[in-house]
Amino acid sequence: MERLGKLPKLYLAIVFIILYAPIFYLIFYSFNSGGGMSNFEEFTWEHYAAVFEDKRLIIIVLNTIIIALLSALLSTTIGVIGALAIYFMRNKKMRNAVLSLNNILMVSPDVIIGASFLILFTMIGVKLGFASVLISHIAFSIPIVVIMVLPKLSEMNTSLIDAALDLGASRKDVMTRVILPFIKPGIFAGFFLALTYSLDDFAVTFFVTGNGFSTLSVEIYSMARTGISLTINALSGLIFIVTVALVIGYYAISRKTKMPLAGVKK
């Protein structure tokens, strides 16, 4: 790799400081014994203790993670099938139309999606709560997965498929041994993007929650009226550390197994 000059290095450093400073600022004050974020008094763990004492908050955190995992998993499954369908569509006009419809959902404002889901759910009588939040999160994550998987598919050399068929592979084998392994990075990227989208979505979730079911983003937004309490800082700190650990873990695993990006794999 070529070495970076001084200026690019400096630029990079500034970008990362801007990206990480707010998070560290927030975490720093989670150790503040004073009530607010204005002046640091003394070091304390009390806000972390408060997080673990507040059962409601923990339930909300778990809700958020469960919804994120399940919705990302399901939307990835649906999204991959959708991407394959779009890729193998013969009619070019049709394909473009479907793709545009997919993109419209990506860029349309969350508030509108949320409001329309609320109207839909109350109209067909779905009880607001876990199911409605899960369904709407799956819905807004699917287009993202499609967008992440499609480029991988078009990157794939079609002669790979032809070769497999010539060698006597069944359609099922082509799918599971050629196509899916090839687009795996796209699938995982789609999954993780869907995961983060679900974790931080406020607007859609706000409209479709109910019956005591709540997620972290909705809870934090409601708290903001009276100023965010340091418990939230502590919680954010914990989530940040867990995320960092997960990312490090992911790299450690993927380095060890160094999976080939293309080719046949059992």
Add this chain to the structure above:
Amino acid sequence: MKSIIQSAILILLVAGILLFINAELNKGSKSGTGTITVYNWGEYIDPDLIKQFEEETGIKVIYETFDSNEGMMSKIEQGGTAYDISVPSEYMIEMMKEKNLLLPVDYSKIPNIKHIDPYFLDLPFDPGNQFSVPYFWGTVGIAYNPTLLEGQTFESWDDLWDPSLKQRVILVDSARETIGMGLNSLGYSLNSTDLGELREATDKLKTLSPNVKAVIGDEVTQLMINNEAAVSLTWSGQAADMMYENEDIDYVVPEEGSNLWFDNIVIPKTAKNIDGAHAFINFMLDPEVAAQNADYVGYSTPNLSALDLMDPEVVEDERFYPDIETRTHLEVYKNLGLELLGVYNELFLEFKMDMK
């Protein structure tokens, strides 16, 4: 392919374990006769009181929060969740009443209503308190930091026009508060429907623009706390937050008059457990409960008997519990109707565009 399936199974497994933990956590609190769903502002109740209510009555409380009157109303209007209790502000109560979204309150089930200061009952937005019971109240006024202003103080709205405050005043980005301040400074009613008065108020506001540093929302609290702003138009609750964090800050309700606001408890049409809702209201009006809650939340309580149980230093603080004499100058917002609200918004926009 294998690794994809493995990952999927792993994710499902994790989600399953989390679901199980969640169910276990939920289980402990599920006992007793009924449940009520409370829809309240974030951080607007002492969580210990919910536990106390559950223990005393055996009714389980499902607690949900919202962050704006409008968002709250849209969810109640749509239905879908059986909210038994909500806490809107006064103008929203009026709107919800018009839309027929509220159930009348049955006072035979709320003996504790006797503790409420009669001053806060029977107000124009809900005559006879047919649909709502006072929860917290407050005012609109000026929060300022004397140390940044060489000891300057504020008694009247006109003090904001002082030339020494160039680029130092922060206004709140809300038409009724800001235009209302213009009206108040001229001695007119906050609920003025006279277009001439409104024009006059807007023109007066325009002369304030050299002093205006920004027109913003809730961010003002942090700016004031960090000494980055010296004067702001704000609500008493927000001012209390500022003063809690930064002891230099003071709050005043100008003598010409100002707005008196309320957040009242209501029973939305969606309510399923109406008896439970009444029990909850009655519980919240209990003097000891109200005192503890006011202590936690920091807003002013309308509960007269609770005042005796609270820290006298807080209760005697005229900035948050103004005396009767000051209160006579305060006005509650009336619902002006969409058309007139449009006029307020337009004039406010005109004022904002006029600023350099």
